[in-house]
Structures are given as structure tokens and as C-alpha cells.
Amino acid sequence: MPDASFLSQKGSKAAQNPIRVDLKIYSEAMENLYHPQTNPSGTLPMNIAENQLCWEILRERIQKVTREKDIPDWVANYTDSNGAPSFRKATAGFLSKFLFHCPVDPDSLALSVGATSVIEMTSFLLANPGDTAVIPAPSYPVYTGDIGNLPGVLRYDLQLPGEFNESEYDFEISLLDQARAEIEDKGSQFRLLILTSPDNPTGKIYREDHLRAIAQWCIKNQTHLIVNEIYALSQIDIRHPELKSDYPNPAPFVSFGKLMQEFQSPFLHFWYSFSKDFGISGFRIGLLHSHNTALIQGYQNAGAGHCISNYTQWVMQEVLDDSAFLASFFKEFQTLLTQAYLSFTKGLRNLHIPFNPSRGSLFVWMDLSEFLEEKSYAGEEKLWLDIFNTTSLLLTPPQGFGHQQRGWYRAVITSLRPNEMEVALKRLETFVEKRRKERI
The missing domain is CATH 3.90.1150.10 (Aspartate Aminotransferase, domain 1)
Known part of the structure; x- marks a missing residue:
């Protein structure tokens, strides 16, 4: 070496x-x-x-776009570093119809090259080097590098009680108070709380009532809560006859975007990427959704090096506009x-x-x-x-x-x-x- x-x-x-x-x-x-x-x-x-x-399935639809559509002129030029306006509009429509089930303002979105970029940029803009992000364990190993390599944010693995035999997390708010005390004793600040739902690797989800309680705690304590729903549409059919016995009293999956619309808080944020649900990790499309206008503006000002190819944005814009497909x-x-x-x-x-x-x-x-x-x-x-x-x-x-x-x-x-x-x-x-x- x-x-x-x-x-x-x-x-x-x-x-x-x-x-x-x-x-x-x-x-x-x-x-x-x-x-x-x-x-x-x-x-x-x-x-x-x-x-x-x-x-x-998706390739066939994309090939139809590239065969039948003329490439618009804006694809060859610079565009908004948070994403081309037409692509953000199409993405907002997709989130509204398939995830949030409520209106989404395109100006509340910042898009960049994949989930890693979004995690890195968000951590850089919300936390100082040496601050701590709390992440319930077990969770995505590469969060450590995404929040740490450039933003310099530390990872705290929050140990949740219980065994691995449930499909939903039983979250105790008192654990957040304990984590904050321990983090502050070490001279750091509990700056971010990152949840993934459905989770990686367990596949568990967070129930709506727990998400509300967690959001209220974070707003009260001025801690940024980010919910990563990168697998939101990768849902198991729990009604399948051979599976339903594993889910005796299932709570519905509720997107955090719906709750954000209600709270309208600058401390609540949402991550998504097209990599998993669409099966296009190589396209490199990730997004941040937030009602914190300063965060979205900061993302735009600092994110020019993270822009998605305009050609990719155009192709996927055409796909997203086809709701029936x-x-x-x-x-x-x-x-x-x-x-x-x-x-x-x-x-x-x-x-x-x-x-x-x-x-x-x-x-x-x-x-x-x-x-x-x-x-x-x-x-x-x-x-x-x-x-x-x-x-x-x-x-x-x-x-x-x-x-x-x-x-x-x-x-x-x-x-x-x-x-x-x-x-x-x-x-x-x-x-x-x-x-x-x-x-x-």
C-alpha cells in the first residue's frame, strides 16, 4: 500500500x-x-x-422513455443544485401519492447523488464535529462513516430492550434521556437521532404513536430527528396466508412525512433514496425532505458537488410522472x-x-x-x-x-x-x- x-x-x-x-x-x-x-x-x-x-420491469419503462421522448435542452445545462425544479416537482408528487399521503412542497426537497451524499450533507449542516448522533441498534454499519468521515459526527449505538422476535419496535422515551446524560458526561452533544423504518437489518418498523412521542421529545430538547425510509415501499405482504401468523396485531406503517406535515418543526427531517425500492442503486438518487428552510438553503449553497446528473433526473422524472406504471x-x-x-x-x-x-x-x-x-x-x-x-x-x-x-x-x-x-x-x-x- x-x-x-x-x-x-x-x-x-x-x-x-x-x-x-x-x-x-x-x-x-x-x-x-x-x-x-x-x-x-x-x-x-x-x-x-x-x-x-x-x-x-423498470428498465423496460426507462427504455420506452429514451426511445419515444426528446431530451429537453435543460439536461445539457447547469440547474438548481438541490435538483432540477421539474424533477423536484415530480418527486414531490411521488412522495405525496405513494408515501406521505399528504401534500409535499417541492421546495422542501433537496436531492443529491445517493443516500450516502444525503446523510453526509445533512450531518454536516446540522451537527458540529464532535457532536453525537444516536442510532438504535442494530443498524446500518456504514452510518458510522457517512456521518463521521467528513462531518466528524460520532455514533452512539442505543441498545433497545427485548429480543429479536417482533416486527415493531417497542421504544422507551426514557432511553433518550439516559443517552443524552451519558453523551454529555463524555463532553459531547446529543445533536441527531437517526431512525430507519423499516429498519436495516431487522425489518422492524416504528409505530405511529412512538414516532409522535419521539418527535415531541426531540422538539422539546432541540434535537434533530431524522427518519430514514429508504425501504418504505419494500413492504412484506403480512396478510400472506403462510406469514400472517407472525404478525398477530400489526400496526399500520405510517410514513414520518405525514407526521412532519402536522408538526411543521425545524427539528424533524426525512431521508429517502431510489436505490432500494426502485432497485436502481447505480442511478445515485437520494433526497432530504425538511420544513427547516435554512437547512434546505444551506444544502443548496453547499451541495453543488453532490448534484445528480441532469440526464438521470430527466429520465426518472418521466417515470415518476407515470403514476399508473x-x-x-x-x-x-x-x-x-x-x-x-x-x-x-x-x-x-x-x-x-x-x-x-x-x-x-x-x-x-x-x-x-x-x-x-x-x-x-x-x-x-x-x-x-x-x-x-x-x-x-x-x-x-x-x-x-x-x-x-x-x-x-x-x-x-x-x-x-x-x-x-x-x-x-x-x-x-x-x-x-x-x-x-x-x-x-
């Missing part, structure tokens, strides 16, 4: 610390992918949060997602492997702790590597999720086609049965 001493302190740190612990092995796995005929022993990566289920698209996506979830969880039930019932997201959060040689980070990493080396099945390792219970792993169920899912489950079955026999 080149000498990092010639870089800045942040540059040196970046050169020596990968964005995530599984990136190198993932790159190796992508060079040896499974194919039923040409590479039947190849790898099956289930560690990166990508939605591979519905690209064919979107309704059909998301209905088909939910069916495919539910089928993937049902297939994978059936396999886990047959193997008597516990998992958390999911309301949404692209994941299954499963308990492999019985196979740990020791309940530690080292034990978790060893098991993760053992599974990959013996089965070529690559799960997401537990490191970085911030929770204290050892032995839980994330599987991205949208990363495989149905025939590949069958192979993955068979390989997992072989591993599990072999380990249990060895233990006996």
Missing part, C-alpha cells in the same frame, strides 16, 4: 480503513459468481443491500419481495434457525449463535468466514451493526434469483447439519 503519511489526517485514515469490513471478500466473490451450468460451485453474495428483483411496479415488487422472504424464511424454519419477522426492507436478520465457538466479535468473524469458505455463501458480518447480542447475521434476500435462492438454502442446510453433527 502507498505511504499514507503524505495525506491529511482524514486522508490517511480513509486510506487505511475500508468503507465496510466485507468489501474485499465481496469483490473476490463477484469474480467467481454462481452459474448453474458454467460455475455450479460459484459464490452467492447475500451481503450487499441491492434489490435485483425488479430491474427488468408506479402503482403496477410496486405491486409487482411487493409480490416478488414477499416470495423471496417466504422462500428464505421457510428454509430457516426447516433448519430451526430463529429470525426476526420483518415488516419490510431487503433483509432477513437471523440467529446463528448456536454455531459460534465463542460469543465475541472474533467468534462472529470466524463463523462468517467459515460459512463463506465452506459454502461460498456470503452473508453480511455482524461487525458494525452496534448491537450487543452476538451471533446475528444479515442475509440480503433480494440479491438472488429464485433458482439461486434454492441453491443458497441447500448450501446453508449442508453447513448447519454438518456443524450440528460435529457438535454431537
